[in-house]
Amino acid sequence: MAKPATIFICSNCQHRAPRWQGKCPECGQWNSLEESRIISSARGGPISKAAQPVDLSMVDISLRAKIVSGIGEFDDVLGGGLVPGSLVLLGGDPGIGKSTLALQISMELGDKVLYVSGEESVHQIKLRSGRVSKNEQLNVLAETDLDTVLSAVEGFGPQLVVIDSIQTMYSQEASGVAGGVAQVTGAVQKIMRLAKQNHITFILIGHVTKEGYLAGPKTLEHMVDTVLYLEGERFASFRILRCVKNRFGTTNEVGVFEMLHQGLAEVKNPSQLFLGEEQMQASGNIITSVMEGSRALLLEIQALTSTTNFGYPKRTAAGFDVNRLQLLTAILSKRAGLNLANQDIYINVASGIKIDEPAADLAVALAVVSSLKDAVVSDTIVVGELGLSGEVRFVPNLEKRIKEAEKLGFKRIICPKSRLSEKNKIEVIQVRTLGEAISKI
Ligand code: TYD
Ligand code: MG
Numbered sequence: 409m410a411k412p413a414t415i416f417i418c419s420n421c422q423h424r425a426p427r428w429q430g431k432c433p434e435c436g437q438w439n440s441l442e443e444s445r446i447i448s449s450a451r452g453g454p455i456s457k458a459a460q461p462v463d464l465s466m467v468d469i470s471l472r473a474k475i476v477s478g479i480g481e482f483d484d485v486l487g488g489g490l491v492p493g494s495l496v497l498l499g500g501d502p503g504i505g506k507s508t509l510a511l512q513i514s515m516e517l518g519d520k521v522l523y524v525s526g527e528e529s530v531h532q533i534k535l536r537s538g539r540v541s542k543n544e545q546l547n548v549l550a551e552t553d554l555d556t557v558l559s560a561v562e563g564f565g566p567q568l569v570v571i572d573s574i575q576t577m578y579s580q581e582a583s584g585v586a587g588g589v590a591q592v593t594g595a596v597q598k599i600m601r602l603a604k605q606n607h608i609t610f611i612l613i614g615h616v617t618k619e620g621y622l623a624g625p626k627t628l629e630h631m632v633d634t635v636l637y638l639e640g641e642r643f644a645s646f647r648i649l650r651c652v653k654n655r656f657g658t659t660n661e662v663g664v665f666e667m668l669h670q671g672l673a674e675v676k677n678p679s680q681l682f683l684g685e686e687q688m689q690a691s692g693n694i695i696t697s698v699m700e701g702s703r704a705l706l707l708e709i710q711a712l713t714s715t716t717n718f719g720y721p722k723r724t725a726a727g728f729d730v731n732r733l734q735l736l737t738a739i740l741s742k743r744a745g746l747n748l749a750n751q752d753i754y755i756n757v758a759s760g761i762k763i764d765e766p767a768a769d770l771a772v773a774l775a776v777v778s779s780l781k782d783a784v785v786s787d788t789i790v791v792g793e794l795g796l797s798g799e800v801r802f803v804p805n806l807e808k809r810i811k812e813a814e815k816l817g818f819k820r821i822i823c824p825k826s827r828l829s830e831k832n833k834i835e836v837i838q839v840r841t842l843g844e845a846i847s848k849i
Contacts, residue, residue, distance in 0.1 A: 416441040419589045444590040445583050475520075475568055475609060477513045481665060481674040485649050486634065487657025490568065493607040494656065495600055497574075497628065499614040500638035505647055506613045508540060508671050509638060510570045513611070515541035520567040522560070526552040526576030540671030552586070554579040554595050558602055566608065571599070573613040574628075587615075596631050629653060640667075644760035646681060647672060648700065662701035679706035679816055682759040692779030695789050695818070696771030697809035698763055704805065704812035706789065708758040709768065711775035713751045721750060727757030728772060729764065736773050736794060743798025744842050746780065767803040769794040770822070770845055777846050785849045787819040798842040800824045810834060822848055 416425045418441055423434035425441060432440050474489030483489045490496065500506045507528070514521040515537060523546055525533055530550050537546060547564065551557050554577040561569055571577065574595060575587035582594030596612070603610050612632065629635050633655040640647040649663035665672040666681060675681050683695070683706055692711040697704050709728070716722070725733045733755055740746045753776055757763055770792035778785050791809055793801040802824050803809070810832055813821050820835035822845055828836065839845040 413446040414443050414583075415446050417444050417589050418442075422589075442584045442588045442590060472607065475517065477516045479513060479516060479674060480676075481663030482509070482513060482649065485636065485651050485661045485663045487654065487661070490609045490611075491633070491656045492567070492609055493603050494609050494634060495596070495603055495632040496609070496611045496634040496636060497614050497632045498611055498636045498638065499616050501616055504638050504640055505665075505667055505672055506638055507572050508536070508667075509649070509665075510572060510611055510613060511537060512540050512671050514546055514568070514570055515543045517568060518543055518545045519547065521570065522547050522549060522564055522566040522568075523570045523572070524549045524551060524557050524560075525572045526550075527572055539669070552576050552578055554598065555581070558598060561602065561608065562606070565606075568609045568611065570611045571613065573615055575615050592628060593631075596628060600631060641760035646675065646678075646759070650701070660701045662703065664700075677815075678703070679812060682707050682761065683816070684759075689784050689786055691782045691784050692775055694771045694775040694778060694785055696763075696768045697789055697791050697812060698761075698765045698768055699805055699808070702805075702808075704809045705761075706812060706816060707761055707763065707768075709763075709771050709775045710756045710758060711772070711779045712754040712756075713748075713776060713779045714754075716750050716752050721748070722752040722754075724753070725755040727760065727762050728755050728768070732766075732769070733772065735796075736769060737776070739794055739796060739798055739842065740773055740776060744777070744846055746777065748776075748780075751780065766793040766801075767791050770800055770842070773842060774822075774845060774849055778849060783849060788849070789813040789818050789821040790823075790845070791821070792824045792839070792845070794842060800839050800841060800845060802826060810836065 416428050418432040418434060418437065420437040420440045421432060421435035423432050428441055431438050472492045474491055476483055476489040498506055498510065514523045530548050533548050549557065549560055574592060577595045578586040578591060579594055582591050584590035599610055602608065635653040637650045637652060638647055639650060645667045647665040647667060651659045651661065653659065664675040664678040666675050694709050695706055696709055697706050723730060723733050723737060737748055737753060741748050755772060771790040773794060774790050791803050793803060795801050806823055806826050810821055814834045818834060820837055822837045822839060825838045825840055837848050839848065
């Protein structure tokens, strides 16, 4: 019998090579080429009979309501719940809480769910489940053989199947090692077929690589309907659930959770969590408002300036782009006439969140001024982007940011000039330039 034709595919960039090489010629990754069987579809043969088109107006969707887990922060990110027959990929760093979140959702839904784990034993799952939920009922399968899992799913007929993780599943029919391109792609294809035929929803947990992308082929993200990422800092307890792809809705909602001893708890008022109970009345501390999805969050920016003792002045930032800080420093020197040439500047965003929104520019700049002048700024929110000529520029969603500030009891907001429709309870100080903003603190 002829040897089946094979090809080598890079697990990083999908480059195809006719023979094995130690280094992928396309992306330069070492040891990433994996052998895979060629399934030829190009050979001649009869063209298959056309399938029957369906009249869309005749399709009844009323019977297939979304699966609502009751964990609001999760359901909202998906736009109101899990769509029946859909594939959801849940990615995130190791230990961030993917298994915990999936288990909590499963425990809420109880007997409609099959929880498949290729990573933990039934005993380990039992131990964890006792901590995260009061419910007891859950069907669990500890298995790594994909074909066994799928026949169990067909026999059992659940509404939702959790697979933890897709990289641990192995099928005899596909080639390569478990977690490799051929295995993972093959597994998702099989799962997809079963999901669409039987209207079963799957949550697939996926590992991420060092760079923070879902491990395995990028095509995986194209194949599934929804891609969720659970993010957070290792030393902070909050977790953000972000949707990066959603075939059934928008991707601009985020869910906020806190990792507690009893699993992930929903955070209904994230600003309160990030700001903490009481703010220190110290110079250099300024509260700003950043958008996470469609939500406004209040965060504290801390600046510290100190006289440079030796050499060049230092610019250091945690949670904020240091190049942006250099730029803001230049604007402060040139447009506001501050002497920062002999000052080290340190910026820290409290609570471990990373800010990448230009709307925080003015707050960072004013925090530096506040520290330099040793002036305490209290009860004030600051938002605005800074232009190179020192102008304070428009920020989107100003109304939402104002509402959030009001909700948390702040008295005034310094912001760019914009047309505001409603009457606000909070004092709105609209400024055009950096100089004007500095005069208000
Ligand atoms: P886990 O869900 O196993 O992470 P992943 O599946 O993403 O790898 O979460 C593991 C971490 O979560 C672990 O470091 C401990 C912490 N944790 C809690 O703090 N409280 C809890 O109730 C649970 C179940 C886990
Ligand atoms: Mg896990």
